[in-house]
Amino acid sequence: MKVALYAPFKPLDHPAPSGDRTIGRELAAALAEQGLEVVVPTRFRSRWLSARPLSWLAALAARREALGAARREGVAAFLTYHTYYKSPDVVGPYVARTLGIPYVIFQGIYSTKPRRRLATRLGFELNRRALLAARAVFTNRRLDAANLGRLLPCERIIPVRPGIDPALFAFDAAARRELRQAWGVGEAPVVVTAAMFRDDVKSESLAYLFRCLGALAREGLAFFLAVAGDGPMREPLAALAARELPGRHLFLGLVAREALGAVYGAGDLFAFPGIRESLGMVYLEAQAAGLPVVALADGGVPEVVEPGITGLLTPPGDAGAYRQALRALLVDKARRRDMGEAASLYVRAEHDSGRNYGAVAAVLRRLAGRA
Template sequence: MNIAFYAPFKPLDHPDPSGDRTIGRELAAALTEKGLSLTVASRFRARWFSARPTLWLQGLPARREALETASRAGARAFLTYHAYYKSPDIIGPYVARELGIPYVIFQGVYSTKPRRCLKTRLGYELNRRSLLAAELVFSNRRLDVENLGRLLPREKIAYVRPGINPGAFAFDAAARRELRRAWDVGTRPVIVTAAMFRNDVKTESLVYLFTRLGELARSGLDFFLVVAGDGEMRERLVGLAGRELPGRHRFLGRVPREGLGAVLSAGDLFAFPGIRESLGMVYLEAQAAGLPVVALADGGVPEVVQAGHTGLLTPPGDDAAYARAVAALVVNRERRVAMGEAARAYVRECHDSSRNYGTVAGALLRLAGEG
């Protein structure tokens, strides 16, 4: 069965890596694995549609082109990935209505705050209309499920746990030996972190981490930090690491997702605070490789890390607690290993994308009369 697919925030082949892109790709792969064919109906980017009048003019021809594409492909349903006020779906409801096929949203987000601001009011209204038009809205965050309940009846909302392909991040003993030799770390505990160096909460989290690790280093704790990532804030972050952790850190630059498993395998624990983190797919990737996590109990992090079992989560704002959590795993190898084994099992059992996103495939088939 063919599905018309659209990602208004950004296409899944966009060159900039992000958790949003990762989730979309995992979803698409799982649907394909279940036997569905996906046709990209449109590549129209609706980001900040409210504030960009040029997009209003481009939207009408984009809708017509999407209708033609979906019709030629014989699409039996329309699936939109990640719709919210910043990137509302102006295409899916129209195409689905014209073709008489079910319209479904994955990762639909609803908030009433944008309606109070002139800059975001249009995006709010368009997103609200698309959510109301959907026959089913999936969400991979419990907070979003709760917010959607303010607009939609419960039977139109479905929660699905975020997922990855655990095998893609399976522990690699050979890579561990090779990379640790290259890094010349010997038997020292290696802390791995990974993020894009964007001028937002990603950099804020890395600054927080480097500062806490600097405090631990000055207290005499022995460890080595490996940082995967790159971006506009690189110079600032490299300078901060040089001051806080002289001689005990290494920046790898941007690591392709297919190479991240090797880097994680060479580490002993994964630390990334995740300040106001929406979800954090990298936590699942780290746990799949057998690394315990140290993060803040903030945003969507508790939905992908089992506190006290697969990692240590500390209260936002409690700097000392975060530092203690990192130190606790650095000094206790036995605890690290036990948590890492639990983390691997947790991802396999609860966050396998093939199994979790298979429910989406089943719903699409059912709504199209094929299930």
């Protein structure tokens, strides 16, 4: 069975790494594992479509392109990944309606705030229409499920836990020894963090972490920080790290996802505050590699970390509590080991993308059989 998979926010082959791209790729891989053939009907990006009238002609062209591809390939269902008011799906409902095939959304997001502003009202309405057209809407966040319940009947909302392929981040003892030797860290506990250095909450979180670790360094705690990532805020972040953590940090640059498992495995704990983090796939990746997490109980973080079992989550805005959580794991090797083991088991049991996203394939088959 062939399924059209469309990502209006960002094509899954986009060169810029992000959590959104990771989730989309995991979804596509899981569908393929379940025996579905994925067809990309168009790569059109609808980001801020409502504010760019010149892109409306491109949207019409994308509709024709997607319809032609879906008809030519004989797809039995149309699946859209991630639609919301900034990037509404204006392609999928049209194609599915024209061909008489089921339309399904994975990670549909609904919020009524955008309808109150002129600049976002059109995007809100386009997204609302897409959600209403869907036979089923999968959601990987509890908050999103609650918001969707204000628009859709509960039987059309299907919660699914976010997932990754845990095997990609399996612990490798040889790689750990090699990297730690290259970093020159000896027996000191290594804190690993990973993020894109964007001028937003990602950089805010890294700065928050650097300052908290700097305070612990001045207390005399022994540790080393390894930072994976890159982006436009690298220079100010590097300057801050040099002031707060002189001689005890290393910027690794952009690390390919297939190499991240070794980086996590070379560490002893994963720390990224996650200020207003929508979900945070890095937490799942680090836990799969056997690292306990230290983060804020903010946004979607509590949905991918078991507080007190696989990591320590602290109240947003309480830097003192965050420092204390870091300190607690830095000084307690046995606790780090126990939480790290629990983290690895937790991801494999609760967040395996092949298992979790397999439910999407089952629903697509069922709906296509009814079409």
